[in-house]
Amino acid sequence: MTDLYEQWREIRDILDRGRKATGHFAIASVDSDGVPNITPVGTVFLREDRTAFYFDQYTSALARNLDTNPRVCLMAVDRGTLFWFRSLLVGRFAAAPGVRLYGTAGTLRPATDLELAQVRRRVRPMRFLRGGRLLWSNFSHVRDITFTSSRLVRYPMMMAHLPQTDSVPFHDPEV
Structure with missing residues (x-):
């Protein structure tokens, strides 16, 4: 089994490419009736330790779902x-x-002040626009995400030359 400490940089590169191409990540959750929901969130920030945080603004369905089931799937393409x-x-x-x-x-x-500084840096160019000020001026609360596993988006015919590992749980080498 491959150690994702070694893969985290590659995973972050894929996630960063996806966010830059689309402007957001997709976060999937499930409500109390088992109905799935996907929320686009542009304010997800990845950390070096296989965790992330996002600003919980405009995510009412996601927030409700997390109250009953905190499991999520974050995807970027x-x-x-x-x-x-x-x-x-x-x-x-x-x-x-x-x-x-x-x-x-x-x-x-x-x-935290550091998290607020990160989001201000990301949205700075858009805050000069009226809509940007309306959307990105009142951030105050975040949620942390701890990742436990990953799965690549695969197109087998065009990826045969890449490693075939599809889903690998994270391992903590200190455990």
């Missing part, structure tokens, strides 16, 4: 035109086009 054109031209992906991370979301908590 690189939909960049150049990435796909190059891949289709040569008939293979240079890297996985996307990844899903499975984990558990924590309770709502006040954002």
Whole structure:
């Protein structure tokens, strides 16, 4: 089994490409009746320790779902035109086009000064626009996500040259 401490940088690269291409991540959750919901969230920040946090603003269905079931799936897919054109031209992906991370979301908590600085940096260019000020001026609370496993988005015919590991649980080398 592969150690995801070694894979975390690659996973973060895939997630970063996906966020830059779409402007957000997709976070899936399930409500108390078992009905799935997918929420686009542009304010997810990844950490080096296989965790993340996101600003819980405009996510009412996700927040309700997490009150009854904290399990989530975060997904990003690189939909960049150049990435796909190059891949289709040569008939293979240079890297996985996307990844899903499975984990558990924590309770709502006040954002730290460092977290607020990170979101301000990300949305700074848009805050000069009227809509940007309306959308991204009142961040105050976050939720942490602890990831437990991952699964690549796979297109087998164009990924035969890449490692075939599909789902690998995270391992803590200190345990």
